[in-house]
């Protein structure tokens with residue numbers, strides 16, 4: 040029988056400034072780092088980074104799952120992680136895939152300002168009026184795609200800030216709007232009509248992300264027929280089973296995929312190789328461990344239908360050891376041992 044030595048350590052990273060979404064204020068990113076070691080000493084790093092409000096298991100459920108596993112872990116146990124624990128599935132399966140890669144020489148570092156534009160990344164702007172100025176240094180550094188959260192304040196105020204933002208942004212900028220399911224049908228229609236009217240005169244609105252709740256796919260299918268501005272599903276396709284269901288129910292628009300939340304990377308790969316989906320890769324604000332797997336292993340293995348910026352411009356939300364130069368072993372050492380002692 041194939042076994043791995045299994046260790047895990049929880050992490051808790053404060054955001055530099057709290058992130059405001061339709062679901063409220065978010066101030067800390069918490070998750071679990073996994074370390075699997077094979078009989079011949081190869082190490083596979085993995086990360087469980089659940090977001091319960093987004094539709095995954097809770098951190099407590101993920102921790103309980105890790106605690107329930109023996110430290111000498113059978114390979115079969117990883118194959119049988121239930122679909123109800125999608126972030127755990129991702130963490131363990133990606134750790135197994137990472138074991139095939141020699142990670143000792145990998146170092147990571149946030150890009151220096153002059154490198155920012157080199158990777159085609161979308162950058163998350165602060166919510167509300169703060170966006171009106173936050174884009175400027177990033178554009179100077181070469182960034183041309185941004186995401187801005189909406190569905191947080193009242194409609195008229197937000198539309199007014201949006202108007203200002205569209206007037207200020209350079210013409211070659213693409214702006215993504217993310218409502219996190221916080222609009223009703225009428226509000227979403229108003230947003231989309233406004234986007235249709237403003238987009239392309241100065242900056243372009245690339246898409247409106249998850250205008251309605253994940254239970255309103257029919258309404259989003261209807262909205263998509265009434266406007267030009269594309270709609271992208273996000274919360275509706277948080278897990279693999281939801282992605283399959285939305286595709287089956289006829290969604291052929293854009294899909295925002297957060298691999299760290301969706302479940303099995305192999306299942307996602309198979310699905311994307313079979314059907315041509317218009318994908319937007321998106322960060323779940325995970326650490327460089329899941330980020331490395333997603334950007335250097337998973338994304339390159341999936342065919343591109345439409346080139347789009349990846350939503351991993353999120354480093355500016357953190358200000359800790361994980362965003363400065365380091366390697367996986369150093370990050371691991373910086374975490375407390377509570378996860379393995381408990």
Ligand SMILES: O=C(O)CCC(=O)c1ccccc1C(=O)O
Pocket residue numbers: 090093161162163186217219273320321322323324349350351352353
């Ligand atoms: O997708 C991006 O560009 C940035 C990541 C992002 O917006 C996000 C990050 C964590 C949790 C939810 C979301 C979201 O898209 O709603």
Ligand SMILES: [Mg+2]
Pocket residue numbers: 217219248249273274295
């Ligand atoms: Mg989103």
